[in-house]
Amino acid sequence: MIITLSVYLSLLIFLVAIVARGVRIVNTPIHLRWELYPVPHEKGRSQYGGSRMEEVDWWTKPAKKDSINELVVMLKEILLLKGVWEHNRPLWFGSWTLHFSLYLLIGLMGLQVLSAILLLSGFSFYAEIPELYRLLLKYIAATGFTMGTVGAVIMLKHRMFDKKLRMYNTKSHFFNIIHLGAIYVSGIFWMIADGGFVEQQAELFKGVLSFSQFPAVPTAGIVHVAIVMLFFVYLPFTHMTHFFTKYFIYHDIRWEDKPNIPGGKIEKRIVEAVTQPVSWSAPHIKADGKKTWADLVAMTGAEKEEEV
Amino acid sequence: MPCHCNTGRLEPSSIEDISKPSEQLAHVCLEDLPKLPPPYDDFNDLPPYKPLTESAREDYEATLDDTMTVGLPKAKSPEEEKEAVDKFLTGLQKLFSKEDNWTFLQPLMLSMEHCAKCQSCVDDCPVYESSGYNEIYRPTYRSEVLRRLYFKYIKPGNKWYKKFQQGDIELNYTLLVRLCELSYRCTLCRRCAQSCPVGVDNGLISREIRKIFSQELGWTQKDLHERGTLQQMTVGSSTGMNTLVVKDNIDFIDEDMTDRTGIEVKTPWDVEGADVLLIENAGEFLAWPENHGCIGLLLDAAGISWTMSSDIVGYDGVNYGLFYDDMQLARVATRHFEIAKKLKVKKIVMGECGHESKALAPISDRIGLDLTPRESIYTLMRDIVFSGKIKFDPTKNDFPVTLHDPCNLVRSMGIVEPQREILRYLTPKFREMTPHGVRNYCCGGGSGFAIQTPFNFNDWRNQISSRKKFEQILNAFKDEGHDPDQPKYVCAPCSNCKGAIRDLFDYYGAKAKSGYYYGGLSEIIVNAMVDAKEPILDWEMM
Ligand code: SF4
Ligand code: SF4
Numbered sequence: 001m002i003i004t005l006s007v008y009l010s011l012l013i014f015l016v017a018i019v020a021r022g023v024r025i026v027n028t029p030i031h032l033r034w035e036l037y038p039v040p041h042e043k044g045r046s047q048y049g050g051s052r053m054e055e056v057d058w059w060t061k062p063a064k065k066d067s068i069n070e071l072v073v074m075l076k077e078i079l080l081l082k083g084v085w086e087h088n089r090p091l092w093f094g095s096w097t098l099h100f101s102l103y104l105l106i107g108l109m110g111l112q113v114l115s116a117i118l119l120l121s122g123f124s125f126y127a128e129i130p131e132l133y134r135l136l137l138k139y140i141a142a143t144g145f146t147m148g149t150v151g152a153v154i155m156l157k158h159r160m161f162d163k164k165l166r167m168y169n170t171k172s173h174f175f176n177i178i179h180l181g182a183i184y185v186s187g188i189f190w191m192i193a194d195g196g197f198v199e200q201q202a203e204l205f206k207g208v209l210s211f212s213q214f215p216a217v218p219t220a221g222i223v224h225v226a227i228v229m230l231f232f233v234y235l236p237f238t239h240m241t242h243f244f245t246k247y248f249i250y251h252d253i254r255w256e257d258k259p260n261i262p263g264g265k266i267e268k269r270i271v272e273a274v275t276q277p278v279s280w281s282a283p284h285i286k287a288d289g290k291k292t293w294a295d296l297v298a299m300t301g302a303e304k305e306e307e308v
Numbered sequence: 309m310p311c312h313c314n315t316g317r318l319e320p321s322s323i324e325d326i327s328k329p330s331e332q333l334a335h336v337c338l339e340d341l342p343k344l345p346p347p348y349d350d351f352n353d354l355p356p357y358k359p360l361t362e363s364a365r366e367d368y369e370a371t372l373d374d375t376m377t378v379g380l381p382k383a384k385s386p387e388e389e390k391e392a393v394d395k396f397l398t399g400l401q402k403l404f405s406k407e408d409n410w411t412f413l414q415p416l417m418l419s420m421e422h423c424a425k426c427q428s429c430v431d432d433c434p435v436y437e438s439s440g441y442n443e444i445y446r447p448t449y450r451s452e453v454l455r456r457l458y459f460k461y462i463k464p465g466n467k468w469y470k471k472f473q474q475g476d477i478e479l480n481y482t483l484l485v486r487l488c489e490l491s492y493r494c495t496l497c498r499r500c501a502q503s504c505p506v507g508v509d510n511g512l513i514s515r516e517i518r519k520i521f522s523q524e525l526g527w528t529q530k531d532l533h534e535r536g537t538l539q540q541m542t543v544g545s546s547t548g549m550n551t552l553v554v555k556d557n558i559d560f561i562d563e564d565m566t567d568r569t570g571i572e573v574k575t576p577w578d579v580e581g582a583d584v585l586l587i588e589n590a591g592e593f594l595a596w597p598e599n600h601g602c603i604g605l606l607l608d609a610a611g612i613s614w615t616m617s618s619d620i621v622g623y624d625g626v627n628y629g630l631f632y633d634d635m636q637l638a639r640v641a642t643r644h645f646e647i648a649k650k651l652k653v654k655k656i657v658m659g660e661c662g663h664e665s666k667a668l669a670p671i672s673d674r675i676g677l678d679l680t681p682r683e684s685i686y687t688l689m690r691d692i693v694f695s696g697k698i699k700f701d702p703t704k705n706d707f708p709v710t711l712h713d714p715c716n717l718v719r720s721m722g723i724v725e726p727q728r729e730i731l732r733y734l735t736p737k738f739r740e741m742t743p744h745g746v747r748n749y750c751c752g753g754g755s756g757f758a759i760q761t762p763f764n765f766n767d768w769r770n771q772i773s774s775r776k777k778f779e780q781i782l783n784a785f786k787d788e789g790h791d792p793d794q795p796k797y798v799c800a801p802c803s804n805c806k807g808a809i810r811d812l813f814d815y816y817g818a819k820a821k822s823g824y825y826y827g828g829l830s831e832i833i834v835n836a837m838v839d840a841k842e843p844i845l846d847w848e849m850m
Contacts, residue, residue, distance in 0.1 A: 028417065029410035032634075033670040034512065036501055037722035037746045049746030051722025053669065056691045057655070059681045083505030088428035095426070167322060168425040168448060170475040237465075238473060242422040242506045249422070249507030253415045260673045270674050273410040278635075280408055281395070282526035284538065285635050293410075297638045297675070300541035 003214040003222065004207060010229035017236030018244065025248050030269035036254045040073040041065045051257070059259065070255070079103070090162075094154030098180065101148030105183075108140045109205075116205035125199050137198045138191075145187040152181030172238065179234070182227050189220035197221075319443040323452050326486050327478040333444060333486060334373040340440030341771065345782040347790060348816055355815055357771055358764045369485035373444060375768040377492045377760045378521075378529050380485050389481035392525060396484055397461060399524025403516060404462050411634045416516050419508045420458050423451070429500035429510060434749045434776035435493060445772075447500040447510040450490045453477060454517055488527055491517035495754030495773055496631065497715040502747070515755075518632040528632060532756045536628040537636040541643070545590040545624035554623050557593045558600065558616070565601030569834065570841035573605045579615035581652050584688075585680075586616050587644060587668075588659030589803035590624035591759075596806060598844055599660060602830035603685065609837075610692040615651060622647040625664035626803075630671060631755045641672035648680035656682045660828045662714030662802040663756075666721060684717065686801065689833060690726035693733065699838040702734045707795050709735040709832070710784040712777070712809065713748035714802035722746070727801055727829055734836045735799075741780040749776045751800065753808025769808065770815040778812055781824065790822040795847045801829040825850050 038049035043064035045051060052058045076082045081099060084092045115129065115137070123129055156177050159169050191197045194217075203215040204225070217225075235241065242249075260266045274294040278287045284301035318335035320326060325333065338351045348354065360370055369380040383389045402408035404417065430436055430446050439445045456477035459470045477483070494514035501509040521527040528534070540546040545554065558575045565573040576582070584607070592599045607614045616623055621643035629637025648656050658665045669682040692698065711731055717723045724745045731738045741748070751758070752774025760769075785796045800806045809826045818824040825847060835844045 025414065025418070028414040029406050030674060031414045032411045032672075032674050034412070034415050034509075035670060035720065035722070036498060036509070037719055037724075039722060042722065045722070045725075048724055049718065049722055050724045053684065053721050054687055054723050054726055056683065056687050057681075058683070058687075077505065081505060083503065084426065084428055087432060087503040087505075088426060091426060091428065164427050164430070165425065167443070168427065168452060170425075170473060172473045173425065175472075237469075239422050239424055242424065245418060245422055246507055248414075249418050253418070253509075254507060260677075260679065262678045266674065267677055270677065274675075276407040276410065278408055280402060280523040280635070281398070282523050284526065284533075285523055293638075296635060297642050299639070300538070301636060301639060302538045302542045 001213065003225070004212075007208055007214075007225070007229055010232045014232040014236060018241070021236060021241055022244070025245065029273045030266060031253075033256060033258075034253050035257055039255045039257055041067060041070040041255060041257070043069075046073075063257075074250075091158060094151050094158055096151075097147045098151030098155055098177075101144045101146075101151055101184065102180075104140050104144030104147070105187075108137060108144060108201075111137055111140070112202050112205045113209070115202035116209050119202060119206045120210055125202060134198055137201075141187065141197065141201075142191060145184045145191065148184030149181060149188065152177050152184060156181070176238065176240065179227070179231060183224065183231060186220055186224035186227055190218060190224045193218040193220045317440075317442070320449070321443075323449070323456065323475060324477055326453055326490075327480050327483040329482045330371065332371055332373065334442055336374060336439050336442050336772065338771070340442070341775065342438060342440065342779075344775070344779055345786065347821065348778070348782065355767075355770075357767045360763055364763055369489070371482065372486045372489040373493070373768075375765050376489060376763045377757075377765045378489055378527060379762050380488060380527060383481065392484055393479060393481055395525050396520065397479070399520040400457060400462055402524060403520050404458065409516075409519075409634075412512065412516060415509060415512055419451075419510075419513055420455055421463075422506050423448070423455065423508045424506055425452075426505070429504045429508070432503040433500050434497070434752070435495065435773050438772050438775035444490065445493055447494070450487065450494070450517060451508075451510045451513040453483070453487055453490075454513055487517060488521045491515075491521070492529060492755075492757075492760075493773075495715075495750045495752065495757055497750035497754045498719050499715070499747070499750065502719065515631065519634060522633040523635065529756065529760060530762070531760045532628040532632055533636070536626070536756075536759075537633070537640055540621055540624055540626060540628075541636075541639060542620075544620040544622075546626045546628065547590045547594055547624070549590060549593070549624075551618045551620070551623070554590065554593060555618060557597070561593065561597040561601045562604065565598065565605055568842050568844065569605060569837070569839075571605055571609070571837075571839060573601060573608065575600075575604050576615045577618050578651065579613075582613045582615035583654045584612055584614040584657045585648050585651055585653040585655070586614050586657050586659065587622070587625040587664070589626050589661035589664055591626065591803050591807070592659065592661075595810075596803070596828065599828045599830055602828070602834040602844060603659065605834055606689065606692055606698070606830060609698050610695060611697065612688075612692075614657070615653065617647045617651060619643075619647050619650075625658055625661055625668065627664060627667035628756055630663050630667040637667060637671070638675045641668055641675055644668055645672075645676055645679050653680060656680055657685055657688055658682060659685050660801040660803065660830065662716030663804055665723075666716035670721060684721070684723050684726075686717070686723055686726040686730075686829065689829060690729050693730050693833060700734060700833075700836045701838050702736055702836055704836045704843065705735045705832060706737065707735075707797055708737045708739065708785055708788050709797045709799055710739055710741055710781065711744065712741070712751060712781075712798055712800040712802075712805055713744055713746075714800070714805050715748065715750050715754055717802065718746050718748055727799075730829060730833060731799060734832060735797075739784055741784045749780055751777050751802075751805040751808040752812070753804050756804070758804045758807035758811070766811060766815075770812055774808055774812045777809070778816065778818075781809075782822075785822070785824070792820055792823040794823050795825050795845075796823055797832070797845070798824065798826040799829055799832055800826050819850075 040046045043066040200217045279289045433447045436445045459474040496511045498511040536546045562573045627640040
């Protein structure tokens with residue numbers, strides 16, 4: 001039961017910390033616009049990085065959005081790490097294998113949730129769940145664990161020997177790679193230790209979904225689960241949260257492209273921001289902790305003390 | 309190869325080195341710089357890099373590299389140093405507070421907390437590459453310093469865990485003065501940000517560092533602040549021109565343009581209800597007067613109802629606040645908007661100036677309410693050229709032309725094609741630089757570097773931050789040879805970029821050696837006008 005409770009606890013910590021981080025980002029005030037082109041939703045223009053500001057009287061014309069292209073750009077980045085491919089080719093293979101193996105394992109988890117639902121609905125793992133499906137799960141797991149191990153080894157090598165990275169490494173970089181590597185290696189051991197890996201993992205998910213006893217799995221399986229759960233607890237407190245904060249960086253900043261229209265939502269948020277008191281203390285700011293941003297903007301910054 | 313200056317290459321070997329007192333943290337040897345294409349490939353033939361004088365080193369905090377642009381006077385006592393460090397810490401807190409930094413808190417926080425330290429961004433930085441990859445100019449170096457300070461002093465959490473995640477750094481006065489100068493070794497071109505897979509923006513981080521120094525400690529670059537925004541807000545323009553002087557100058561420009569083209573040009577002032585309020589970088593009126601003359605001529609020829617404003621700030625689109633200080637940015641932009649409202653114009657058209665366009669169009673879109681719409685002169689010019697109202701003869705522009713893309717207009721605004729459409733039509737020998745458009749390289753004068761000349765900063769700019777641009781220009785014209793009597797034109801439709809390219813060509817003697825000239829977009833258009841009596845591009849005078 002301790003194992004089952006630890007699983008819940010780690011998932012809870014993960015969820016709460018991720019939501020808290022998301023809320024913190026969403027609750028920041030409106031910021032000044034800071035787009036960076038190309039913006040992929042600019043229909044007919046994103047190929048060369050153009051924007052609707054290329055048109056005379058652009059504000060009188062409806063914005064033409066290309067959501068499909070935006071999705072394609074996102075998928076290329078997420079699935080193929082296009083940015084690293086284009087700008088840091090030597091790092092690409094290690095980074096891609098490490099990332100892609102994670103996607104495979106997340107996919108595997110998703111499918112195992114489905115397996116667990118089927119088991120809970122009374123299906124029998126061997127008699128009623130098609131073999132093809134079971135094989136698929138097995139191959140996803142084997143590929144994911146192998147790719148991940150290879151990726152971890154390559155990335156470790158880069159972090160240790162690549163002169164370009166060396167000065168910027170911190171202890172956490174090595175820890176993160178070793179931690180991920182341990183997930184993959186323990187997964188391989190679990191698969192080797194017992195031919196019933198897929199079924200055991202499905203049973204494990206069933207246990208989690210039904211709040212029941214942790215099923216019998218080999219020691220390698222317990223070690224694997226423990227390392228995965230530690231990763232869930234650790235991840236929200238690292239830079240690796242970029243897996244979801246990237247959404248904000250791209251959609252709320254680089255590709256934001258939302259003009260301030262009279263009477264709109266943005267206007268309301270601007271009013272909130274400019275009516276806050278400002279406390280910067282350089283002489284030209286003229287702040288006294290009471291004057292708001294709007295008050296200070298009305299000044300020149302060159303007023304003498306007695307004029308303030 | 310021995311260093312001609314006998315110092316040898318110097319660079320930090322760790323992030324923490326920035327806090328360790330030493331005579332100088334980094335030194336670039338000319339021999340380490342990437343070679344320029346011929347005939348500029350022998351550094352022995354090129355202008356020497358003037359070292360900082362002994363007296364500058366004695367009086368100022370010159371411990372970063374070979375130059376200075378902020379030029380901080382040496383602290384008089386340890387108490388003064390301590391006070392500065394304390395203030396910096398308070399400023400750092402404010403930088404991450406909702407009230408004091410609502411303008412950029414979200415982008416900054418996201419850039420601070422999610423860098424994977426993969427270094428995918430670094431090779432795309434023209435400053436880093438052109439310095440021979442000196443560590444001090446790596447886009448992530450200064451960001452990493454701020455990041456470590458943020459995690460150590462601002463972000464809540466266990467100090468050992470934060471150290472484990474982000475590493476450590478010692479905040480002291482040595483770090484402070486170096487970081488302040490270092491924030492002015494980045495042109496804020498944002499090319500590195502395009503390359504970051506996570507979306508971290510090292511250009512933004514450089515700007516935010518400048519903000520702490522300006523907004524909390526009052527440490528500013530004088531050309532941007534005292535002679536820049538403060539002078540503009542009080543006298544009317546960062547050039548120092550007041551209303552009378554500017555009107556006088558514009559009168560003269562109009563007369564000269566009328567004489568040269570045979571087409572009447574008269575700039576209208578303070579016309580209420582005009583369709584267009586034209587706001588240009590006032591530096592044009594002094595350094596490149598024909599640019600304003602050509603714009604005025606084209607607006608008239610297209611039958612556009614337009615005006616300029618003689619109000620303080622109204623005739624100068626410069627907004628150096630964009631480069632270092634949000635309050636100054638907002639103050640200048642707010643004046644522009646107030647004047648547009650007062651004149652009841654339909655739109656503001658921003659002249660050939662990248663930073664003005666970016667400051668006034670996207671960035672200032674959120675500094676006020678019910679703002680007059682803004683448009684780039686490029687788009688309006690494209691419509692004028694293709695409107696059929698003016699007759700052109702492109703053979704009048706029968707010389708090699710290439711186009712420089714101002715970062716602020718392409719990378720930060722996505723205005724890429726209008727200027728090209730014009731050049732493809734009006735200049736038969738047009739060719740692109742490689743790379744171009746949104747992946748362009750900065751002219752090296754970005755973030756106000758073009759107007760900064762203290763100490764030997766000019767040398768640093770021409771040798772390092774503008775080097776990549778020079779290489780691009782040389783490559784664009786490589787099939788044309790270097791005959792000085794065969795003019796080759798770099799169209800640089802931005803006042804700041806023109807300033808940098810002017811200095812670059814002067815520095816390397818590119819006009820005399822290779823026949824390189826530079827200028828704006830409007831001049832090229834007027835030069836091709838059938839009705840213009842004389843060519844506007846007068847190589848003898850340029
Ligand atoms: S800024 Fe981006 S590209 Fe550069 S090191 Fe950080 S994550 Fe990598
Ligand atoms: S913004 Fe430009 S100059 Fe600054 S670090 Fe990035 S690429 Fe280099």
